[in-house]
Amino acid sequence: MLLTLIILYIISLIYISIVERFRNYASIIAIQGWILLGIALLRLHSLDWVELSFIVIETLVFKALIVPAILTRVINQTRINRIRTSGTSQFNSLMLSVVALIISAIMTYYIADSSINMVFFGVALYAMLSGLILIVLRSRIFTHMVGFLVIENGVFLFSMAIGVEMPMLINAAIMLDILMSVLMLGMFMTKVDHKIHTDDSDSLTRVKD
Amino acid sequence: MIYIFFAIWILVAAATFFARSRKMVHSLYLIYLVSHAIFGLNLLFGGAYLSTSGEFFTFDQIGTLFYVLLFVVSCYVFIHSEEYLKDDTIVNYRNYFALLMLLTAAITGVYFANNIAITWILLETTTLCAAGIIYHRHSKATLEATWKYLFVCSTGIAIAYLGILLLCATASNNSLNYNDLQHLIINGNPLYLKAAFLLILTGYSCKMEIFPLYTIGVDANFAAPAPASAMISTGLVNAGFLAIFRIYKLFSTTEVFPWVKNVMLIIGLLSLMVGALFLRRTNNYKRFLSYSTVENMGIVAIGLGIGGIGVWAAIFHVVCHTFIKSSLFLQIAIVRQIYNGYRINRIGDYININKVGAIGLLLGMIAVLAFPPSPLFISELMIMMEALTLRGWWVLAIMVLLICIVIFTVCHRMIKLCYQSNQDELHLSNINRRLSYSALSLLVFALVIGFWQPTILRDIIDKIAMF
Numbered sequence: 001m002l003l004t005l006i007i008l009y010i011i012s013l014i015y016i017s018i019v020e021r022f023r024n025y026a027s028i029i030a031i032q033g034w035i036l037l038g039i040a041l042l043r044l045h046s047l048d049w050v051e052l053s054f055i056v057i058e059t060l061v062f063k064a065l066i067v068p069a070i071l072t073r074v075i076n077q078t079r080i081n082r083i084r085t086s087g088t089s090q091f092n093s094l095m096l097s098v099v100a101l102i103i104s105a106i107m108t109y110y111i112a113d114s115s116i117n118m119v120f121f122g123v124a125l126y127a128m129l130s131g132l133i134l135i136v137l138r139s140r141i142f143t144h145m146v147g148f149l150v151i152e153n154g155v156f157l158f159s160m161a162i163g164v165e166m167p168m169l170i171n172a173a174i175m176l177d178i179l180m181s182v183l184m185l186g187m188f189m190t191k192v193d194h195k196i197h198t199d200d201s202d203s204l205t206r207v208k209d
Numbered sequence: 210m211i212y213i214f215f216a217i218w219i220l221v222a223a224a225t226f227f228a229r230s231r232k233m234v235h236s237l238y239l240i241y242l243v244s245h246a247i248f249g250l251n252l253l254f255g256g257a258y259l260s261t262s263g264e265f266f267t268f269d270q271i272g273t274l275f276y277v278l279l280f281v282v283s284c285y286v287f288i289h290s291e292e293y294l295k296d297d298t299i300v301n302y303r304n305y306f307a308l309l310m311l312l313t314a315a316i317t318g319v320y321f322a323n324n325i326a327i328t329w330i331l332l333e334t335t336t337l338c339a340a341g342i343i344y345h346r347h348s349k350a351t352l353e354a355t356w357k358y359l360f361v362c363s364t365g366i367a368i369a370y371l372g373i374l375l376l377c378a379t380a381s382n383n384s385l386n387y388n389d390l391q392h393l394i395i396n397g398n399p400l401y402l403k404a405a406f407l408l409i410l411t412g413y414s415c416k417m418e419i420f421p422l423y424t425i426g427v428d429a430n431f432a433a434p435a436p437a438s439a440m441i442s443t444g445l446v447n448a449g450f451l452a453i454f455r456i457y458k459l460f461s462t463t464e465v466f467p468w469v470k471n472v473m474l475i476i477g478l479l480s481l482m483v484g485a486l487f488l489r490r491t492n493n494y495k496r497f498l499s500y501s502t503v504e505n506m507g508i509v510a511i512g513l514g515i516g517g518i519g520v521w522a523a524i525f526h527v528v529c530h531t532f533i534k535s536s537l538f539l540q541i542a543i544v545r546q547i548y549n550g551y552r553i554n555r556i557g558d559y560i561n562i563n564k565v566g567a568i569g570l571l572l573g574m575i576a577v578l579a580f581p582p583s584p585l586f587i588s589e590l591m592i593m594m595e596a597l598t599l600r601g602w603w604v605l606a607i608m609v610l611l612i613c614i615v616i617f618t619v620c621h622r623m624i625k626l627c628y629q630s631n632q633d634e635l636h637l638s639n640i641n642r643r644l645s646y647s648a649l650s651l652l653v654f655a656l657v658i659g660f661w662q663p664t665i666l667r668d669i670i671d672k673i674a675m676f
Binding site: 111113115116128141144148151152155158159162172173176177180181183184187191204206207209 | 370401
């Protein structure tokens, strides 16, 4: 079951590299949230209600429901539905994504030891590289936001790759990180597009030398 | 003890958010500063020094030293902000002060945190508070700067989190206390340790304003009101430095420490290079001062990279830089009120418009360029001598070359502000010489340290640098 979820997660990462419609981005982020919920529940050490409620809030409430809902609202408000056609082609994005997958697998093979779960480590690395690829290749702010969320999901998987059980302090820190993401999304939704009237990161060039 | 003060600071900040008049904001920030003074006095004379508060905070030497600096700078920043924002609406005014209070409280927490996760959480909190301050003017430029600040800082903090996770994997334990970690990682996997250090350094570089994520600090200083920039460029930068320094100290007992020092040296040289080159490129005095911070923090990183007496010099450099840079930012705030802008090519003749302010800027120029009697002269000389002894001539040659570029550029730009003919509209009614004198007094602190370093300061830095 766990392996199936991991494979589904990898497929979602490959798919996100070729997606052009913003609604599909929002759907993939929601699907990733559900997959992460499944993985986290399967990895649960014992039935600890505090840990369980934390997992549900982080994955289901935030990653699978609230964040995709905010993304959808942004799409409805801005009425921008696609990435720029002048950007990198789907084929090139796919190739880059596959290269990132291969690099992640090779790095995992050489780096991981007994203290780290190889499968989780590799997928987390691939997720982070996919997020970076999205931010670098796509010019619209919306896609950058999605790239950031993909990186955040990668970080979540990475925390699972580490064998030691994290104290509640770290869990609280992750919640703060998510709060930050939601804040960014909120700001993006209400302010950036309204004030700057831009759908393009190239327009964010007032603050520079 | 610290938890009670945190509660007081948060309550006062919350009350400020709902203040109905400037007088009320004024009273609240006085209460806030008095509570900080009580906390500081208790720390220094009430027996709290070197003790632990709860599970997560320790009042160690470096935290206490930086806290004293933060308190001094924050007093100046609050007083200057009041005058600087006198034309703002009450909503903007109270929000600014409340966020500044929260930022100061979060920075205080970073200084005293003895747990790597608490440091990380509080650094993230500083991002939230600083973002509100950066967005203060509600213009397109500030919105863009805020967006970039939040985006890059969040990514940076997420990267640092990965490093912390790797460190935990190496330690094979869930204790995140710095002292415990220091013992646990001694025999850790060198590859993991190196990766963890790189990730944490990259993440925290956005706070310390060094390469690679230095840009975001420059943008933040540019967009925030100038008195707040004085806080961001000193108090917050010191918090970033302290977070990195604690990690650096953590690694000092591991076998990868020589590699860690090499990384710090490279990062320091790259920061110095970026600072030197962008100082020439920018056309805005606030960004100009920010790049000067990047350059100075580069020198600090080089000091850590060299090791030995370089560590002592690096800490001394940070202490003196705090006084000098906050003074310069507060002076530039007065410049903005007179010219209504910071454009390097257009504004000038400042020596005839505000002589005290111009002298403050020229003295600040001498101090920041490490000309004697600047205290930075001592630290830079020590770093260079140690570089020559431990690292060979090439580090020294690169440093000297880049510092020459910095000296030429800073002199050229500052003298331009004072003596070139002015092309912008003047708002002479905004001249406030008392504030110029006030900012100048901060510089006097630095210059006094240049002539005479108190024994207590030397002893504290000795203890901090000894590990």
